[in-house]
Structure formats: structure tokens, C-alpha cells
Amino acid sequence: MIGGSQFLLDKVQPFLSADDMDYVDSYVGFPNAAVDRIVPIQQHEDPLFVSVEPFSEWLVDDTQSKAKQIRLNNVGYVSDLAPYIERKLFSVNTGHATTAYTGAFYGYTTIGEAVADRKVLDQLKAVLQETGDLLIAKWQFERPQHEQYIQKIIDRFKNPYISDDITRVARTPIRKLGYDERFIRPIREAKDYGLSYEALVDVVAMILQYDDPKDEESVRLQEMVKEKTMTEVIQEVTNLSEPTLVAQIVEKVRNS
Numbered sequence: 001m002i003g004g005s006q007f008l009l010d011k012v013q014p015f016l017s018a019d020d021m022d023y024v025d026s027y028v029g030f031p032n033a034a035v036d037r038i039v040p041i042q043q044h045e046d047p048l049f050v051s052v053e054p055f056s057e058w059l060v061d062d063t064q065s066k067a068k069q070i071r072l073n074n075v076g077y078v079s080d081l082a083p084y085i086e087r088k089l090f091s092v093n094t095g096h097a098t099t100a101y102t103g104a105f106y107g108y109t110t111i112g113e114a115v116a117d118r119k120v121l122d123q124l125k126a127v128l129q130e131t132g133d134l135l136i137a138k139w140q141f142e143r144p145q146h147e148q149y150i151q152k153i154i155d156r157f158k159n160p161y162i163s164d165d166i167t168r169v170a171r172t173p174i175r176k177l178g179y180d181e182r183f184i185r186p187i188r189e190a191k192d193y194g195l196s197y198e199a200l201v202d203v204v205a206m207i208l209q210y211d212d213p214k215d216e217e218s219v220r221l222q223e224m225v226k227e228k229t230m231t232e233v234i235q236e237v238t239n240l241s242e243p244t245l246v247a248q249i250v251e252k253v254r255n256s
């Protein structure tokens with residue numbers, strides 16, 4: 001979610017008196033942050049034991065913190081979070097979801113199995129190329145560094161020491177098809193920049209066919225697909241109103 005801490009403040013605020021609010025204004029910061037570390041679903045006897053990947057990135061919007069003298073180790077403090085949170089969401093999360101939905105399409109159950117398949121890997125690379133071109137055009141990231149960032153993400157998905165279920169990464173497909181989420185937003189923006197977004201549309205077509213009977217949103221999505229036209233489903237779920245884009249997605253679903 002972009003703007004998660006601001007969202008929390010908006011929810012807390014109605015419960016605060018004017019005095020509380022003065023105190024919060026002076027002493028309590030709600031800085032938005034980008035948190036990146038893959039944590040698979042897991043169960044251990046000790047509920048506080050958690051297996052995670054070695055990689056981590058934690059970036060905090062410094063303009064909203066109230067105690068600027070406090071600096072946590074391994075946290076990056078930035079004055080503009082937008083480039084970094086978009087880089088994370090549209091690379092790590094778009095790439096992760098691409099691996100999950102493409103993997104599910106080809107019958108895999110874990111991210112590791114899926115990314116070992118050349119077809120899934122090629123789809124992942126094509127999608128990260130499209131979001132990478134957009135991020136570079138929009139935020140002026142250096143191309144060689146961005147290419148390293150992409151390669152690191154692919155290596156993270158291949159990590160043989162963690163097993164991440166496709167059902168976790170592909171969870172809540174209706175949320176993931178949201179207007180400002182990891183597929184529709186880069187598609188809209190790539191179109192505005194005159195950049196390619198075909199591989200992203202390929203994945204949207206696969207998400208519309210994603211069927212996990214244990215995932216409430218997947219069940220609801222598949223019910224919608226049975227009851228409505230594909231154009232109606234896409235408009236309702238993605239909030240896209242642009243007829244050309246909606247038609248492109250409908251066409252992909254027909255041909256996939």
C-alpha cells in the first residue's frame with residue numbers, strides 16, 4: 001500500500017481530542033515507508049520464530065518524522081519516498097505477482113518452481129523491462145543500476161532456502177487489479193509515456209483467469225467472469241474507463 005502510515009493517521013485521528021491532537025502534532029510522526037523483505041507463510045512451535053530472506057530494504061519518509069535525531073540502523077531516510085516506493089511496488093511486487101500468476105497459469109504451486117520455468121522467467125523479465133523503462137523515464141533512475149536491481153529481484157525469487165506459495169503471492173487478485181496497484185498503474189503510465197506495456201497486459205489476462213477456491217477474491221472474480229461480460233468485469237475491477245485499454249485486455253483474455 002502506498003501511503004500506509006498516513007492512512008493509519010487518518011483512521012486514528014477521529015478518536016483523538018483536541019489536546020491529544022496537539023500532542024500528536026508535536027511528538028508523534030506517521031512517516032510513510034517502503035518495506036521490502038520476502039516473508040513466506042510459515043508455522044513454527046515458537047510463534048516468534050520467523051524465517052526471512054537475507055535481503056531487506058526499509059526506507060522512511062524523513063519529512064514526516066518528529067524525532068529526526070533518532071536514526072535506526074539499516075533504515076534509509078529519504079526526503080521523497082515516491083520514486084523508491086514506486087520502484088519497489090512496480091519491480092518487486094509487480095514481478096512477484098507476474099511470477100505467481102504466470103506460474104499458476106502453467107500449473108506450479110511455489111514461486112521457486114515457477115521461476116525455474118523458462119516461460120515464466122521470460123514473462124517476468126519482459127514485465128520488469130516494461131516497468132523498468134517506465135521508472136527510468138519517470139524518476140531518472142540510472143539504467144545500469146536499475147538493471148542490477150532487477151537481477152537482484154530475480155535472484156531473490158530463485159532463493160532455494162525459502163519456499164513461498166503462489167497462493168500467498170497471488171492472494172486477493174481483485175486488490176491486485178486495482179487502478180493504482182502493481183499492474184494497472186504502470187500500464188496507464190507506460191501508455192501516457194508512449195512506452196510498451198504488452199507484457200503487463202499479458203499478466204492482467206492471466207489474473208482474470210486465476211482460480212483459487214480458498215481465496216475469497218479469486219472466487220468472487222471467477223463468479224463475476226461467469227455472470228458478466230469481460231468488458232464489464234475489467235471496468236468494474238480495474239476502474240479503467242479508457243476503451244482502448246479495456247479492449248486490449250479483453251483481446252488478450254480471448255487469446256490466452
Ligand SMILES: NC(=O)c1ccc[n+]([C@@H]2O[C@H](COP(=O)([O-])OP(=O)(O)OC[C@H]3O[C@@H](n4cnc5c(N)ncnc54)[C@H](O)[C@@H]3O)[C@@H](O)[C@H]2O)c1
Pocket residue numbers: 001035036037038039040
Ligand atoms: N510477507 C511479505 O513478504 C511482506 C513483505 C513486505 C511487506 N509486507 C506487507 O505487510 C503487510 C502484512 O503482510 P503479511 O504477509 O504479514 O500478511 P498476513 O496475511 O500473513 O498477515 C496479515 C495479518 O493481519 C491480520 N488482519 C487482516 N485484516 C485485519 C484487520 N482489519 N484488523 C486487524 N488485523 C487484520 C490478519 O489476521 C493477519 O494476521 C501487508 O501490507 C504486506 O503488503 C509483506
Ligand SMILES: O=P(O)(O)OC[C@@H](O)[C@@H](O)[C@H](O)[C@H](O)CO
Pocket residue numbers: 035036037038039092093096097168169170171
Ligand atoms: O503482500 P501482497 O499481497 O501485496 O503481495 C504479495 C508479495 O508480493 C509481497 O508480500 C512481497 O513478498 C513483499 O512485498 C516483498 O517485500
